[in-house]
Amino acid sequence: MQSVVRTEQLTKDFLTGFWKPRPGRVLDAVSFDVPRGEVFGLLGPNGAGKTTTIKLLMDLLRPTQGRAEIFGRPVSDADVRQRVGFVPEQPYYYDHLSAEELVQYFAGLSGLSRVDAVARTAAVLTRTGVRDEDRRRPLRQFSKGMLQRVGLAQALVHDPELVVLDEPMSGLDPIGRRDVRQIIMQLRDEGRTVLFSSHILADAELLCSHVAILARGQVVALGKLTDLTAPAMHGSEVVVSNVNAEAAARIGAHAARVTEIADGRYCFELAPGERPEPVIAILAAAGATLVSVSPVRASLEDIFLEAIQ
Ligand SMILES: Nc1ncnc2c1ncn2[C@@H]1O[C@H](COP(=O)(O)OP(=O)(O)OP(=O)(O)O)[C@@H](O)[C@H]1O
Numbered sequence: 001m002q003s004v005v006r007t008e009q010l011t012k013d014f015l016t017g018f019w020k021p022r023p024g025r026v027l028d029a030v031s032f033d034v035p036r037g038e039v040f041g042l043l044g045p046n047g048a049g050k051t052t053t054i055k056l057l058m059d060l061l062r063p064t065q066g067r068a069e070i071f072g073r074p075v076s077d078a079d080v081r082q083r084v085g086f087v088p089e090q091p092y093y094y095d096h097l098s099a100e101e102l103v104q105y106f107a108g109l110s111g112l113s114r115v116d117a118v119a120r121t122a123a124v125l126t127r128t129g130v131r132d133e134d135r136r137r138p139l140r141q142f143s144k145g146m147l148q149r150v151g152l153a154q155a156l157v158h159d160p161e162l163v164v165l166d167e168p169m170s171g172l173d174p175i176g177r178r179d180v181r182q183i184i185m186q187l188r189d190e191g192r193t194v195l196f197s198s199h200i201l202a203d204a205e206l207l208c209s210h211v212a213i214l215a216r217g218q219v220v221a222l223g224k225l226t227d228l229t230a231p232a233m234h235g236s237e238v239v240v241s242n243v244n245a246e247a248a249a250r251i252g253a254h255a256a257r258v259t260e261i262a263d264g265r266y267c268f269e270l271a272p273g274e275r276p277e278p279v280i281a282i283l284a285a286a287g288a289t290l291v292s293v294s295p296v297r298a299s300l301e302d303i304f305l306e307a308i309q
């Protein structure tokens with residue numbers, strides 16, 4: 001099967017230092033493939049090289065060595081751009097324009113006729129949740145979450161096959177994050193391929209089938225997300241309220257640790273390998289209210305620190 005995105009030994013040096021500029025390696029032989037129709041996460045801590053990789057894919061930077069292809073063609077190919085939608089990390093849009101004007105402008109650039117551009121703009125703004133009453137307001141009055149929605153609309157207006165998003169969740173509130181997640185899932189359901197970057201593992205876990213984890217410019221882990229995170233599971237935490245002392249004591253036998261948070265609200269920490277379901281069943285039978293169940297695991301940092309060794 002042909003990959004939608006392929007990088008081979010992608011390497012980028014930047015000159016750094018004011019008095020004595022020296023080349024510093026920011027990306028070091030990065031190779032990965034993004035399969036068609038999948039959501040692919042480019043993960044890693046701040047400064048890992050995610051944005052640099054994305055800029056190389058978008059042909060905004062030239063690699064020092066190595067190469068990148070989209071749809072089996074060089075990223076500089078004009079035909080490639082027509083088929084890709086892109087939202088940068090910090091979209092400094094022309095902020096005197098309205099949301100509608102900006103998206104129509106990009107629609108025009110992609111070659112749509114005026115009539116189609118107007119119709120498509122209205123449709124994508126609806127899809128990304130930009131309200132009717134906001135569409136004619138200048139973008140400088142928009143909040144970060146609203147701008148992210150306009151950015152997505154701009155990226156989708158020409159019906160791209162591949163959508164590339166640099167930190168699409170950053171700065172969004174929980175509802176905004178959920179909305180962006182839903183849009184990404186819809187794009188996948190429509191058969192599009194999505195590549196996005198994030199430094200938050202939880203975002204990736206809710207969205208990605210495949211990931212590449214970057215650290216200090218190198219790919220330290222690559223593959224299906226479930227394969228990468230499974231060994232990092234360290235048990236789970238079950239928080240419940242309305243628990244009587246007798247039930248709490250009974251569950252205590254299953255738990256590695258029990259903490260009473262406040263009256264009747266407990267946190268039960270379960271050891272690796274101990275499944276939370278039986279514990280939840282006992283608690284539910286005792287009339288307790290489930291507050292949360294969270295897997296305890298190594299952080300993204302731990303996973304790549306392990307991978308570096
Ligand atoms: N134009 C540039 N000149 C010199 N160094 C640069 C340049 N652009 C990026 N860098 C350096 O490259 C490294 C990787 O930066 P990059 O923006 O790709 O990281 P990132 O993974 O996107 O991080 P973040 O999560 O903070 O967005 C950083 O150390 C950064 O300082």
Ligand SMILES: [Mg+2]
Nearest residue numbers: 050051052089
């Ligand atoms: Mg970045």
